[in-house]
Amino acid sequence: MFSAQSLIPRIPKRHALVTRFPVHSSHFRGCTAVSRRQAHQFRNMSHSQNPQDEQAQKGSKFSHLPLSTSGPLECALKGTVLLNHPYFNKGSAFTKEERRDFALHGLLPPQIQSLEQQVQRAYEQYCSQPNDLAKNTFMTSMKEQNEVLFYRLLHDHLDEMFSVVYTPTEGEAIQNYSRLFRRPEGVFLNINDMDSVKRDLAQWGKPEDIDYIVVTDGEEILGIGDQGCGGILISIAKLVLMTICGGIHPNRVLPVVLDCGTNNEELLKDDLYLGLRQKRARGDKYDDFVETFIKAARELYPRAYIHFEDFGLDNARRLLERYRPQMPCFNDDVQGTGCVTLAAIMAGLHISKQKLSDVRMVVFGAGTAGVGIADHVRDAIAADADISPEEAGKQIWLIDKPGLLTTKSESLSDAQKKYAKSHDDWANEKTDLLAVIKEVKPHILVGTSTKPKSFTEEVVREMAKHVERPIILPLSNPTKLHEAVPEDLLNWTDGKALVATGSPFDPVKGPWGKDGKEIEIDVAECNNSVVFPGIGLGSVLSRANRVTDKMLMAASKGVAEMGPALRDDTAPLLPGVDVVRDVSVRVARRVILAAMEEGVVEEKDVPTNEEDLDEWIREQMWDPVYRPLKYVEGNKASRGAKGDLRVLGNPNDVE
Ligand SMILES: NC(=O)C1=CN([C@@H]2O[C@H](COP(=O)(O)OP(=O)(O)OC[C@H]3O[C@@H](n4cnc5c(N)ncnc54)[C@H](O)[C@@H]3O)[C@@H](O)[C@H]2O)C=CC1
Numbered sequence: 281m282f283s284a285q286s287l288i289p290r291i292p293k294r295h296a297l298v299t300r301f302p303v304h305s306s307h308f309r310g311c312t313a314v315s316r317r318q319a320h321q322f323r324n325m326s327h328s329q330n331p332q333d334e335q336a337q338k339g340s341k342f343s344h345l346p347l348s349t350s351g352p353l354e355c356a357l358k359g360t361v362l363l364n365h366p367y368f369n370k371g372s373a374f375t376k377e378e379r380r381d382f383a384l385h386g387l388l389p390p391q392i393q394s395l396e397q398q399v400q401r402a403y404e405q406y407c408s409q410p411n412d413l414a415k416n417t418f419m420t421s422m423k424e425q426n427e428v429l430f431y432r433l434l435h436d437h438l439d440e441m442f443s444v445v446y447t448p449t450e451g452e453a454i455q456n457y458s459r460l461f462r463r464p465e466g467v468f469l470n471i472n473d474m475d476s477v478k479r480d481l482a483q484w485g486k487p488e489d490i491d492y493i494v495v496t497d498g499e500e501i502l503g504i505g506d507q508g509c510g511g512i513l514i515s516i517a518k519l520v521l522m523t524i525c526g527g528i529h530p531n532r533v534l535p536v537v538l539d540c541g542t543n544n545e546e547l548l549k550d551d552l553y554l555g556l557r558q559k560r561a562r563g564d565k566y567d568d569f570v571e572t573f574i575k576a577a578r579e580l581y582p583r584a585y586i587h588f589e590d591f592g593l594d595n596a597r598r599l600l601e602r603y604r605p606q607m608p609c610f611n612d613d614v615q616g617t618g619c620v621t622l623a624a625i626m627a628g629l630h631i632s633k634q635k636l637s638d639v640r641m642v643v644f645g646a647g648t649a650g651v652g653i654a655d656h657v658r659d660a661i662a663a664d665a666d667i668s669p670e671e672a673g674k675q676i677w678l679i680d681k682p683g684l685l686t687t688k689s690e691s692l693s694d695a696q697k698k699y700a701k702s703h704d705d706w707a708n709e710k711t712d713l714l715a716v717i718k719e720v721k722p723h724i725l726v727g728t729s730t731k732p733k734s735f736t737e738e739v740v741r742e743m744a745k746h747v748e749r750p751i752i753l754p755l756s757n758p759t760k761l762h763e764a765v766p767e768d769l770l771n772w773t774d775g776k777a778l779v780a781t782g783s784p785f786d787p788v789k790g791p792w793g794k795d796g797k798e799i800e801i802d803v804a805e806c807n808n809s810v811v812f813p814g815i816g817l818g819s820v821l822s823r824a825n826r827v828t829d830k831m832l833m834a835a836s837k838g839v840a841e842m843g844p845a846l847r848d849d850t851a852p853l854l855p856g857v858d859v860v861r862d863v864s865v866r867v868a869r870r871v872i873l874a875a876m877e878e879g880v881v882e883e884k885d886v887p888t889n890e891e892d893l894d895e896w897i898r899e900q901m902w903d904p905v906y907r908p909l910k911y912v913e914g915n916k917a918s919r920g921a922k923g924d925l926r927v928l929g930n931p932n933d934v935e
Pocket residue numbers: 500501502503504592593612613617644645646647648649650679680681682727728729730731755756757758761781782783806807808809
């Protein structure tokens with residue numbers, strides 16, 4: 281059996297390992313082949329000199345593309361340092377000329393292999409891992425060694441590997457972060473050292489080098505709660521999806537964890553825990569820390585889009601509301617989940633032949649995701665029915681631990697208050713889920729409660745009594761926290777329920793076809809991963825300076841129109857991973873068009889014609905292929921290197 285570790289090449293001791301690096305990082309201390317200054321240049325040298333030549337090579341019709349993703353890469357690394365750089369390393373695929381020019385002789389076995397052969401070998405190694413967590417660790421290791429191979433392997437086996445590099449297995453990896461830790465990746469910011477935040481962030485590049493930042497404070501990870509600094513892995517996982525699904529260049533992203541302590545007692549007691557061993561900071565200190573991070577990120581990387589992930593209930597929405605009016609930022613749990621859930625609902629209503637304006641929806645679990653979904657669906661109802669959002673909110677009922685949210689419920693947040701029902705109307709009623717279902721007769725039931733099995737047979741049968749095709753979306757992750765599983769939902773409703781789930785499930789068979797014929801129903805995964813890559817891609821390419829509600833609504837429509845259920849009512853409500861890049865292009869197109877209408881686009885070269893727009897988007901998406909390497913000396917490259925991914929519109933940007 282192979283161990284992931286055995287894939288890391290042995291290197292002479294005097295060379296430090298170079299991973300995805302901060303540009304004047306201590307990673308480079310003791311690295312004889314790479315000076316700190318050179319390190320700064322390498323990020324830029326990873327881009328080719330003349331994007332327009334490349335466009336000619338690709339046969340592009342665009343005279344100028346802001347980001348180009350093909351053509352030779354300039355590289356000043358040689359020998360073992362090059363082999364240990366995941367972005368440049370090609371392992372056994374280095375060509376004869378590259379082996380000569382980059383001093384690789386004697387460091388590689390003689391056979392020169394193709395990327396396809398490497399993928400074949402890597403896949404065999406992957407399959408030989410004993411369980412999903414070991415597979416996840418193998419993939420992490422692969423990413424640290426050779427990014428192109430990692431992404432190509434993932435690309436070629438995405439359907440099989442999605443749940444290993446993302447939920448649910450990534451959740452397990454996060455819970456075990458301090459035990460599985462081998463090598464750091466990402467930015468660890470420390471609340472006890474706020475003065476260093478800007479310095480720590482500044483190591484990662486020049487202002488134009490970073491397009492996309494995912495930041496978490498680790499408080500509410502994927503339904504598994506407070507994971508402290510292990511939350512860095514959710515930032516990394518979301519960025520992997522950003523690259524594989526949205527084509528964002530893997531060297532132009534930054535995963536960040538804001539370490540504010542943790543309230544997870546197990547971690548606090550664990551000697552191996554790697555994060556700050558203190559209770560979570562709250563109040564002014566926490567806010568100052570977030571503000572310091574945001575200010576530094578904006579100053580250092582003014583073009584970067586900031587994606588908030590898995591913040592705790594108290595902070596997620598508050599931070600989003602504070603920063604949204606000032607910059608392109610997005611909270612995936614609030615907005616991404618809202619967008620994808622609305623898309624699933626739209627596809628479901630297409631089958632049930634109902635209008636959005638007429639629906640009643642119950643959301644079980646009125647936290648970050650639940651209220652985010654409620655808001656997005658409320659706005660869509662309001663637009664469809666041409667009524668105010670307040671009026672539309674009357675069609676939505678939120679339930680949390682104590683039951684239905686009413687005007688007498690204690691300690692409601694402002695966001696929840698908008699949905700609180702009159703206490704007088706409910707004073708003599710029970711307000712648990714079953715009672716609310718009986719009373720409200722909803723068309724849609726959403727679960728974001730983390731309470732497994734809460735959609736009981738009784739609840740589901742009650743719902744199905746009143747509506748022909750109930751739309752039921754148990755979204756809590758990971759899999760074991762789902763409010764119900766598809767098999768039960770379909771069995772309890774004679775195959776009538778229109779179901780999508782937060783994590784992937786196998787298709788379900790049952791006698792629900794014409795004349796009792798057995799059919800297989802493929803249930804869609806309703807996860808924000810379907811939509812956030814396209815929203816991010818559209819925002820980054822158009823350099824949108826805000827992410828507006830209209831852009832988000834457009835994203836939902838983009839996903840819904842690609843739902844297989846629109847063409848076949850036994851097909852999944854949402855598109856699957858097999859078409860994930862097409863979905864991202866569609867969503868990005870919709871988002872850019874909406875951003876144009878909103879006047880928030882800053883990129884000058886965005887085509888206005890829809891067909892051109894698709895091509896323009898696709899040409900700027902990064903693909904996992906090896907690009908030829910061209911050796912340049914550090915200094916020379918520093919004068920001439922022009923980022924192939926940079927906007928060249930500004931003459932000052934061209935040296
Ligand atoms: N499928 C997807 O794309 C997404 C799924 N999620 C999942 O949704 C779940 C919730 O996530 P967040 O909203 O971020 O967490 P959260 O902690 O903000 O919200 C959970 C809410 O459920 C409530 N709750 C807990 N037990 C309950 C019970 N027995 N009855 C009724 N309500 C109960 C809590 O009081 C809280 O208000 C998690 O499992 C998460 O993984 C979150 C974001 C996206």
